[in-house]
Amino acid sequence: MDEPPSAPTSPLPSPSSSVPKSAQSRPKPPQPKQTSQTYQQPLVVIIGGGISGLITASDLLSSGHTNLLILEARPRPGGRINTLSLKTANGVPYNADEGAAWIHGISEDNPMLEYVEEGNVNVVSPVNPWMHPSPTFPLFIGGRTPSQSSVLNGLRQFSILIYAVNMICKAGYGIDGTGMRFISVKEALEVVRREGKEELGIIKVKDMSGESRAVVRFLVHMLELWMGGSLGDLQVEEFGGLRDEGWGELPAEPSFEEYRNVKKKHRPKLYGDFDGPHGTVKGGMGRIVEEVMRREPRLEEKLLLGNVVEEIDYSFEESENIRVKVKGGETYDAALVVNTMPLGCLKNGTVEFRPRLPNWKTEGFKNLKCGKYKKILLEFEEIFWPVDQEIIGLVRITSPVKTKLEKNRIIDIGDKLFLDNLWVKDGIPVIEAVLVGDSARNCEGRSDKDIIRCVLELMKMNMQPELKFGKFVNGHVSRWEEDEFSLGAYSYFGLGATERDIDALRKRIGKGKKGILWAGEATNSEYQGSVHGAIISGHEAAKECQGLLEGEDFIGVDDDAEEKRFWGDFCKAEEVEEEDEL
Numbered sequence: 115m116d117e118p119p120s121a122p123t124s125p126l127p128s129p130s131s132s133v134p135k136s137a138q139s140r141p142k143p144p145q146p147k148q149t150s151q152t153y154q155q156p157l158v159v160i161i162g163g164g165i166s167g168l169i170t171a172s173d174l175l176s177s178g179h180t181n182l183l184i185l186e187a188r189p190r191p192g193g194r195i196n197t198l199s200l201k202t203a204n205g206v207p208y209n210a211d212e213g214a215a216w217i218h219g220i221s222e223d224n225p226m227l228e229y230v231e232e233g234n235v236n237v238v239s240p241v242n243p244w245m246h247p248s249p250t251f252p253l254f255i256g257g258r259t260p261s262q263s264s265v266l267n268g269l270r271q272f273s274i275l276i277y278a279v280n281m282i283c284k285a286g287y288g289i290d291g292t293g294m295r296f297i298s299v300k301e302a303l304e305v306v307r308r309e310g311k312e313e314l315g316i317i318k319v320k321d322m323s324g325e326s327r328a329v330v331r332f333l334v335h336m337l338e339l340w341m342g343g344s345l346g347d348l349q350v351e352e353f354g355g356l357r358d359e360g361w362g363e364l365p366a367e368p369s370f371e372e373y374r375n376v377k378k379k380h381r382p383k384l385y386g387d388f389d390g391p392h393g394t395v396k397g398g399m400g401r402i403v404e405e406v407m408r409r410e411p412r413l414e415e416k417l418l419l420g421n422v423v424e425e426i427d428y429s430f431e432e433s434e435n436i437r438v439k440v441k442g443g444e445t446y447d448a449a450l451v452v453n454t455m456p457l458g459c460l461k462n463g464t465v466e467f468r469p470r471l472p473n474w475k476t477e478g479f480k481n482l483k484c485g486k487y488k489k490i491l492l493e494f495e496e497i498f499w500p501v502d503q504e505i506i507g508l509v510r511i512t513s514p515v516k517t518k519l520e521k522n523r524i525i526d527i528g529d530k531l532f533l534d535n536l537w538v539k540d541g542i543p544v545i546e547a548v549l550v551g552d553s554a555r556n557c558e559g560r561s562d563k564d565i566i567r568c569v570l571e572l573m574k575m576n577m578q579p580e581l582k583f584g585k586f587v588n589g590h591v592s593r594w595e596e597d598e599f600s601l602g603a604y605s606y607f608g609l610g611a612t613e614r615d616i617d618a619l620r621k622r623i624g625k626g627k628k629g630i631l632w633a634g635e636a637t638n639s640e641y642q643g644s645v646h647g648a649i650i651s652g653h654e655a656a657k658e659c660q661g662l663l664e665g666e667d668f669i670g671v672d673d674d675a676e677e678k679r680f681w682g683d684f685c686k687a688e689e690v691e692e693e694d695e696l
Contacts, residue, residue, distance in 0.1 A: 155447045158182035158659055159438050161423050161465075162454035164193020165403060165645060166633045169652025170452050170659070171417075172410040177660055180412070185421040185440060187599045191407065194456065194600055195645065197398030202493055203587045208540045209398040210491055212592045214604075214645045217395065218242070219388025225649045229405040230395055236539045237393040238504050244340040247333060252500045254576045256511040260325040268329025275330070278306040279350055298609050299337060299352075300345035328509040335530040341606045342485015342643065344551030349609045388646065394539065399645065426451060427468040428623065428630055435628060449628045450662060452655050457619075457636040458484040458601025471623075478618025481611035482636060484602025485643065486554035489592040490547040490569050497543045498584040499535065499577070506533040506545075508576035525560055525568045528553040531576070543584070547573070554595060562591045604643040605636035613639045620651075627662050631655050 158174060160167045163186030171184050190196075194213040201207050217226055220235055227235075239248065249269055253260060260268075279302045297305075334345070341348050395401050407413050422441040427433070428451075435447040455465065460479055470476075499506060510529035527549055534546035547569050549557060557565050566589040574583050594603045607615075620637040622629050633655035634648055641647030 155435070156181050156183050157448060157663065158450045158452065159436075159446050159448040160184045160452045160454065161426075161438070162186060162193060162456075162634070163188070163191040163417050163419070164454060164456075164634070164648065165195055165406070166635070166648040166652035166655070167193075167452070167454040168403065168406050168413060168417075169649050170454070170633055170655045171413055172406060173653060173656030174659060175410055175412050175416070177656070179660065179663055182416060183446070184413075184417045185423055185438070185446075186417060186419050187422040189419050191417060191419070192400060192403040194594065194603070195399045195403055197400030198590075202542055202544070203495075206542055208536070208542045208544070209400075210536065210544070210546070211394070211399050212489060213594065214399050215394055217393050218644055218646065219390045220393055221388050221390035224388040224390070224646050225653070226402065226646050229402045234396045234401065235393050236396055237391045239393075240391045242340075242387055242392055243505055244336045247336060247505075250503075251505050251507065252503050253329065253332065253507040253509065254580060255325055255328040255509045257576060257578050258580045260329060264323055264325035265329055267323075268326040268333065271326065272330050272333040275303060275306060275334075279303065282306070282350060296349040296351055296610055298346050299348045299350050302350040303334070303345070324511050328511055332507045332509045332530050335532070338551050339487075339532055339548060342487045342550060342603050343483055343606055343608075347483060347551065347609055349607055349611070352607050396539070402645070423455075423465050425466045425468065426453070426630065429468050430625065430628075436624070436630065450659055451630045452659065453630055453632050454634040454652075454655075456484070456600045456602065456634065457482055457605045458595075459599065460619075462601050464598070464601075474618050475621075475623065478615045478621075479636070481608050481615050482619065483606050483608035483611075484595075485604045485606055486551055486595050487603035488549040488554040488557055488565075488595070490549065490566060491590045492545045492547060492566070492569070492586060493588040494543045494545070494584040495587055496584055497537050498581050499533070499537075499545065501535075501537055504535050504538045506535055507531070508533065508573060510572065510575055523568055523571065524564055526553070526556050527565075527568050527572060529572070531569070531572050533573075557591075558596055562589065565591050606643055616642065622658070627665075629662075631658055
């Protein structure tokens with residue numbers, strides 16, 4: 115095989131670095147000053163210059179509240195939105211989103227569309243491509259493309275499995291009497307396969323063709339890609355909206371037209387999505403950050419880059435305000451602090467809180483998880499894969515006899531691979547491979563060379579001999595899981611988590627009209643893990659700040675009595691919901 119170079123030769127930076135000037139190919143947003151000015155006692159300090167922090171600040175500035183600043187640890191704004199401006203080996207410029215990349219629902223209801231003109235959107239799929247995959251997307255299984263009948267039968271079995279998993283969710287299967295134990299998607303699938311074959315029409319594994327089994331395995335893998343976690347970490351309740359009830363109308367050997375018509379008839383709006391097709395932003399998601407800053411030029415002077423927050427003191431002992439200490443000794447006193455730090459940093463205890471956060475707050479984010487989602491950009495001398503499909507799937511047919519490549523694999527990255535074809539939108543010979551969950555976790559601490567080598571090996575095993583594998587030129591690996599300012603890609607409900615946990619994470623703490631507010635994608639229960647969720651949370655945080663600054667009383671939860679009442683109210687609410695269902 116064509117071995118990758120001893121080290122990636124691409125000028126691609128790490129997520130926490132700035133893009134080299136030599137690699138820039140489009141205008142960048144105004145670069146804010148990296149030293150603090152005279153802001154020692156601002157009314158509002160916003161921690162984090164990601165999209166939620168920028169939206170919060172922009173809304174406050176627009177409403178006349180100008181005594182604020184944003185502390186951003188990175189040398190750039192945007193947080194986990196990071197569009198790299200690159201060039202191929204032949205000098206052709208292109209952009210690639212190392213972080214957030216997708217618009218989940220292209221419609222006027224999606225707040226992202228306020229910052230992106232209609233002509234700057236690439237429509238990729240008429241529906242959610244992870245949860246409702248097209249029967250025509252290219253799939254390579256063990257070096258060959260499967261037959262259409264194998265793909266359609268695999269899709270049918272997947273639809274039945276999803277329907278059965280939904281029924282388990284609806285019935286509360288496996289949840290104990292307290293209602294506080296949830297089962298994972300992995301457990302639910304095992305239950306379905308073990309107990310529900312005849313009743314649901316699920317074909318026994320041994321009766322399915324190897325190709326159809328592989329199709330089902332890849333479609334189940336798409337669930338992991340959607341959430342950013344492995345099946346054992348995903349709770350079945352997250353997929354309660356996937357009511358593929360039309361599976362019963364499909365014949366045992368469905369045609370493409372029959373499958374498409376049934377799916378179209380029964381396709382629901384998915385939890386967390388807006389209506390409309392899914393797509394990407396032409397030129398990269400960074401254009402949204404640029405547009406937010408262009409519309410509110412005052413953000414430039416309010417945004418202080420390279421300021422790493424180390425401590426937030428809300429004891430009100432040394433100061434009448436909340437005291438924020440930055441690495442290097444700078445201190446800011448503010449009446450209100452809006453904390454938009456990623457969930458991974460909160461879980462890791464990156465910032466010290468004085469006093470420590472109350473138990474109800476820390477319990478609130480303990481069950482929430484940070485997705486592990488690793489992108490590997492791979493440039494080849496020329497394109498050798500299907501040119502007209504943005505999504506390509508690879509599955510290795512499992513065998514007790516391992517190939518030489520499998521025996522020599524130095525990192526376990528699994529046997530399935532999702533590829534994003536950048537040729538479709540940019541006309542460049544670049545593939546974006548995605549590792550998620552355990553596969554991404556196994557790559558932590560490993561070199562780009564080793565990770566790229568394993569990905570290329572898996573691609574070869576699944577694309578040859580059907581395709582003549584091309585010559586690899588360059589590569590880059592994202593490392594959001596290892597980045598100290600993110601420690602994960604995006605949040606999701608971990609096993610045992612509920613909306614109560616997000617409510618606890620979002621709820622403000624403090625006293626009087628002073629305190630800490632919380633924003634970011636992890637604080638939005640309906641749109642968690644998305645850019646539009648982060649934008650919505652920014653608007654909500656700004657509105658909350660505005661109310662407090664203009665005289666609204668601060669309602670916080672900061673003692674044991676309030677903590678008990680907080681959890682008690684939730685228990686009562688759950689009991690009422692259960693009674694209503696009965």
